[in-house]
Each structure stands twice: as structure tokens, then as C-alpha cells.
Amino acid sequence: AQSVTQPDIHITVSEGASLELRCNYSYGATPYLFWYVQSPGQGLQLLLKYFSGDTLVQGIKGFEAEFKRSQSSFNLRKPSVHWSDAAEYFCAVGIINTGTASKLTFGTGTRLQVTL
Amino acid sequence: DVKVTQSSRYLVKRTGEKVFLECVQDMDHENMFWYRQDPGLGLRLIYFSYDVKMKEKGDIPEGYSVSREKKERFSLILESASTNQTSMYLCASSLTPAPGQGKFFGPGTRLTVL
Incomplete structure (x- = not known):
């Protein structure tokens, strides 16, 4: 079965500093990979996704992620964090479920705190 | 933009009550899903539906049921709510x-069962 690991439960960075959130997955085939962000009191918003092609994908809000097959990783990065980026970030892997609908398996999330 | 709305942001119910959580999407999507989110556990799939009146169990369906009578609406039902x-x-x-x-995703419903 597929699984997603986000090893960092909580990360604190200073505004303007760079950010990298880690995500490792376990899946037998080429995965469909996603990063979502959840601001306080809000639902999840899709930041970016990868399923083929260039292994470096660009998303919204200045985020990017790099797929590394050899490391089974899909880490999220941002060169300069803004205070408004404080939120919880979820990595997810998508699979087809018996041809009926795709399922997402989520990691446990990383809570980002930004200090001024 | 796609909009997914949920009927309540906050809900408080008592143990044993029947609870309905409603979800409506306005973009004619075929697939709809219900997840629960708990600290340290991330999001876990309860049920999903790939068409009207069609449903499949997710990873944690116990204690829940669903209804999809119309394409835009997907309801989650707790037949007898429990504190867990x-x-x-x-x-x-x-x-x-x-x-x-x-x-x-919709904005979420925070359910408290007393």
C-alpha cells in the first residue's frame, strides 16, 4: 500500500529565509504527487502537483517542488518565506482505485511557523 | 473557480445522535470525497463517490455512511455519533x-460530540 511520510511535524523559519519541507513516499509505481496548504480555519488548497515530465515543478505562491525518484522524495521549497506562508502543509500521493476514482493518501502534515 | 461548500463550520452534537454533514460543489464534478482530519494523523479517507448513487469505502468507513442522490451533493452520515x-x-x-x-476542498466542518 502507498504511504507518505513527512518527518517534520513543526518547522519555524524567519521571514525572508529559505524553506524546505520534506516528503517521502512509498508506492510501487510512478506516483502522482501533490502538495497542499491549509491556512488556519480553512480547507486545503492545491499548491502544485507532479506526475510526469520535468522533475522540478512550479506552483502557486512562489513554491516549487522537486521529484527525486532515487530518494522517493518530493520536497517543497521556497526561496524566501513570507509571514503569510504560516500554515500547515500536506504532501499526498494519488493512485487509481480499481478504475473508479483516484484516491489521495496524505502525510501527517508539517506546521510552518514564520517569525518576523 | 470551483466552489465546495459545507453546510456548517462548527457543529456540536450529543453521543447517540444522528448527524448529517452536507457538501455541495458547483462545477459538475464526478468525484466527491469525505475525509477526516486529526492532529498527527493527517487526512484519512472515509468514503468517496464516483457517480450519483455510487459510493465506495475509503480507509476508515466504520461508523459512517454516505448518500449521493444528486451529482452536486454528497452527504456524510453518522448514524449514532460517538465521542471518537x-x-x-x-x-x-x-x-x-x-x-x-x-x-x-471545502472549508471543513469541525464536529464535537459530547
């Missing part, structure tokens, strides 16, 4: 079954 069902419930939809299709 206190959680944040998130509804999502996607246009197609394709695994690369991103899902659109």
Missing part, C-alpha cells in the same frame, strides 16, 4: 477519476 468521531471533516471534489487530477 469528534474531528474536522473535509469534503473534496474532482472532475475526473484521473489520479493526477487535483482535488478541491
Whole structure:
């Protein structure tokens, strides 16, 4: 079965500093990979996704992620964090479920705190 | 933009009550999903539906049922609420079954069962 690991439960960075959130997955085939962000009191918003092609994908809000097959990783990065980026970030892997609908398996999330 | 709405942001119910959580999407999406979100556990799939009146169990369906009578509406039902069902419930939809299709999430319903 597929699984997603986000090893960092909580990360604190200073505004303007760079950010990298880690995500490792376990899946037998080429995965469909996603990063979502959840601001306080809000639902999840899709930041970016990868399923083929260039292994470096660009998303919204200045985020990017790099797929590394050899490391089974899909880490999220941002060169300069803004205070408004404080939120919880979820990595997810998508699979087809018996041809009926795709399922997402989520990691446990990383809570980002930004200090001024 | 796709909009996914959930009937309540906060809900307080008593043990044993029947609870309905409603979700509506306005973009004619085929697939709809119910997740629960708990600290340290991330999001876990309860049920999903790929068409009207069609449903499949997710990873944690016990204690829940669902109803999809119309394409735009997907309801989660707790037949007899228990305290361990206190959680944040998130509804999502996607246009197609394709695994690369991103899902659109509603704002969530925070349910407290006393």
C-alpha cells in the first residue's frame, strides 16, 4: 500500500529565509504527487502537483517542488518565506482505485511557523 | 473557480445522535470525497463517490455512511455519533477519476460530540 511520510511535524523559519519541507513516499509505481496548504480555519488548497515530465515543478505562491525518484522524495521549497506562508502543509500521493476514482493518501502534515 | 461548500463550520452534537454533514460543489464534478482530519494523523479517507448513487469505502468507513442522490451533493452520515468521531471533516471534489487530477476542498466542518 502507498504511504507518505513527512518527518517534520513543526518547522519555524524567519521571514525572508529559505524553506524546505520534506516528503517521502512509498508506492510501487510512478506516483502522482501533490502538495497542499491549509491556512488556519480553512480547507486545503492545491499548491502544485507532479506526475510526469520535468522533475522540478512550479506552483502557486512562489513554491516549487522537486521529484527525486532515487530518494522517493518530493520536497517543497521556497526561496524566501513570507509571514503569510504560516500554515500547515500536506504532501499526498494519488493512485487509481480499481478504475473508479483516484484516491489521495496524505502525510501527517508539517506546521510552518514564520517569525518576523 | 470551483466552489465546495459545507453546510456548517462548527457543529456540536450529543453521543447517540444522528448527524448529517452536507457538501455541495458547483462545477459538475464526478468525484466527491469525505475525509477526516486529526492532529498527527493527517487526512484519512472515509468514503468517496464516483457517480450519483455510487459510493465506495475509503480507509476508515466504520461508523459512517454516505448518500449521493444528486451529482452536486454528497452527504456524510453518522448514524449514532460517538465521542471518537469528534474531528474536522473535509469534503473534496474532482472532475475526473484521473489520479493526477487535483482535488478541491471545502472549508471543513469541525464536529464535537459530547
